[in-house]
Structure formats: structure tokens, C-alpha cells
Amino acid sequence: xxxxxxxxxxxxxxxxxxxxxxxxxxxxxxxxxxxxxxxxxxxxxxxxxxxxxxxxxxxxxxxxxxxxxxxxxxxxxxxxxxxxxxxxxxxxxxxxxxxxxxxxxxxxxxxxxxxxx
Amino acid sequence: xxxxxxxxxxxxxxxxxxxxxxxxxxxxxxxxxxxxxxxxxxxxxxxxxxxxxxxxxxxxxxxxxxxxxxxxxxxxxxxxxxxxxxxxxxxxxxxxxxxxxxxxxxxxxxxx
Numbered sequence: 001x002x003x004x005x006x007x008x009x010x011x012x013x014x015x016x017x018x019x020x021x022x023x024x025x026x027x028x029x030x031x032x033x034x035x036x037x038x039x040x041x042x043x044x045x046x047x048x049x050x051x052x053x054x055x056x057x058x059x060x061x062x063x064x065x066x067x068x069x070x071x072x073x074x075x076x077x078x079x080x081x082x083x084x085x086x087x088x089x090x091x092x093x094x095x096x097x098x099x100x101x102x103x104x105x106x107x108x109x110x111x112x113x114x115x116x117x
Numbered sequence: 118x119x120x121x122x123x124x125x126x127x128x129x130x131x132x133x134x135x136x137x138x139x140x141x142x143x144x145x146x147x148x149x150x151x152x153x154x155x156x157x158x159x160x161x162x163x164x165x166x167x168x169x170x171x172x173x174x175x176x177x178x179x180x181x182x183x184x185x186x187x188x189x190x191x192x193x194x195x196x197x198x199x200x201x202x203x204x205x206x207x208x209x210x211x212x213x214x215x216x217x218x219x220x221x222x223x224x225x226x227x228x229x
Contacts (some may be wrong), residue, residue, distance in 0.1 A: 004160075006160070034217070040140070041221075042221065043206070043219040043220060043222060044161070044206075044217075044218065045219075046218075050194040091158075093160045093161075095160075095217075099127045105151050105153070105163030105164075105166050106151075106162035106163060106217065107163065108153075108161045108163075109160050110159055110160050111158065111159060111160045113158065
């Protein structure tokens with residue numbers, strides 16, 4: 001089945017630094033990838049949609065200059081949290097969907113726990 | 118705005134019984150309702166998808182229904198097992214390559 005690999009699984013960084021999270025589709029081409037954020041005991045909130053070769057579409061309230069998304073190939077999307085602050089600490093999850101799999105839902109990565117100290 | 122509401126934050130069920138989780142949506146019917154399982158510290162795992170023109174879908178011990186009159190989906194796990202303990206997420210999608218709207222989830226605990 002479709003597999004999405006997300007790295008790193010956890011990261012601790014100092015306030016003011018940047019962190020890059022990678023999301024790879026291992027056995028299929030992902031024309032569209034999604035980035036979500038989840039706070040404790042909350043539901044996943046969509047942050048942005050990235051399409052291969054074009055600019056990402058950000059949800060209302062998400063700062064595009066702070067959360068940089070690059071979807072340079074059909075198998076890789078990256079999310080960079082720039083100038084991270086403690087309030088950016090959260091669980092970040094990517095999701096991918098190729099073509100022709102409308103009966104099978106979306107495939108999610110295992111998530112990245114970001115802690116900003 | 119479109120909302121997904123899962124009424125129960127937590128549900129305790131005795132092993133062997135059927136667990137039934139409820140999901141309600143507001144405004145117009147989504148093209149799809151999906152159910153995912155999420156374990157602590159992990160990403161969601163897809164379980165079942167049901168279209169608005171389908172009444173019921175089954176997969177092994179799982180069954181999901183879609184009632185557009187009640188604006189509700191029910192998710193059933195029959196012959197529940199402790200390994201079924203997890204958070205179950207109800208998700209709406211409009212079809213196509215669009216993002217998903219998640220409910221807050223129901224934390225299901227199957228007690229031996």
C-alpha cells in the first residue's frame with residue numbers, strides 16, 4: 001500500500017532557529033501533499049496544501065513566511081518552520097494523495113513532534 | 118463553515134461488545150466521510166471511506182453508515198478487542214485533491 005515517510009519523528013530546537021521537516025511518498029507519486037498541525041487533545045488542523053511545481057496554498061491564519069513549504073518533486077515536500085518560537089511547539093503531520101485512489105483515503109506520515117525551547 | 122462533531126470524547130466498551138461511534142456534520146453533505154484511527158504520537162491511519170450516495174460500507178469487523186437525512190455517520194467495531202483501543206477520527210472531504218476537515222476524535226477504550 002501507499003507509504004508516506006516523515007522525518008524527523010521528533011526535534012527539539014532553540015527559539016529563533018529554523019527547522020525543516022521532510023515528507024516523502026515512497027511508492028507512489030504525490031501530486032498533492034497536505035500539512036497539518038495538531039495540539040494536544042485537539043483535532044488535526046490543515047495548515048497548507050502543496051502542489052508539485054507550484055506555490056502552496058495556505059489556510060487562513062497560517063503565516064506563509066513562517067511556514068515555508070516546498071514541493072519540488074512528486075515524491076518530496078518539505079515544511080520549514082522559520083524563527084521558531086515556543087508557541088510553534090506542536091505535532092506536525094503530512095499527508096499525501098496520488099491520483100486514482102479516491103476509494104482509499106489519504107496516507108499520513110507518522111508525524112513530527114516539534115519542541116521549541 | 119463546515120464542521121464535524123464527534124459527540125463523545127471518550128468511550129469505554131467491554132471486550133467482545135460492539136463499539137459504536139457517532140459523527141455529525143453541519144451544513145451541506147460532504148462528498149465523502151472517512152474514518153481514521155490514530156494512536157498516541159502517530160499519524161492517522163485510514164480505515165474506511167463512504168460516499169454520500171452510499172448507505173453502508175463494511176470491512177472485516179468494521180462498518181460505517183452515512184445518513185444524509187440525519188447528517189450523521191456511525192462507525193461500528195464488532196467483537197471489539199483491547200487492540201482496538203485508540204482515537205478514531207471522523208473526517209469530511211469534498212472529493213478531488215482537497216484537504217480534510219477533522220473531528221476532534223473519540224478515544225475508544227476496550228476493557229478486557
